[in-house]
Amino acid sequence: MNSIVTALKNVGVFFIATxxxxxxxxxxxxxxxxxxxxxxxxxxxxxxxxKQIMAHPCVEMSGMNKDGSWIRVSGRLVPVTNDKLTATFLxxxxxxxxxxxxxxxxVEILELTEAKGMLYTFGGAPQAL
Numbered sequence: 001m002n003s004i005v006t007a008l009k010n011v012g013v014f015f016i017a018t019x020x021x022x023x024x025x026x027x028x029x030x031x032x033x034x035x036x037x038x039x040x041x042x043x044x045x046x047x048x049x050x051k052q053i054m055a056h057p058c059v060e061m062s063g064m065n066k067d068g069s070w071i072r073v074s075g076r077l078v079p080v081t082n083d084k085l086t087a088t089f090l091x092x093x094x095x096x097x098x099x100x101x102x103x104x105x106x107v108e109i110l111e112l113t114e115a116k117g118m119l120y121t122f123g124g125a126p127q128a129l
Contacts, residue, residue: 040109058075060073075114083103
């Protein structure tokens, strides 16, 4: 599995920072999957986060591990939604099936491209993911 996907899954809840005009916005996410070698997230095209990502696709994510280390991941989120990809994502994250369905007109699968990740600890040198 991709080391960035593993790191995001290990923190459980991670936070995505977007830009809304001149204001930054941060919100929690918890579902990430590697599908066909792509780092994929899911959201709704009805949410402000999706509109912000479409306007400014460069994002940064952060999360903290139970041992006090933390990760930072950056990249561009690009929509790659199709019914097969959505079905695969939802099979891997079945808790989301009550919110989303393939072809529902609101689900969006986003691929994290140009992904770069780092693991940080207090007092230690950062490590690339």
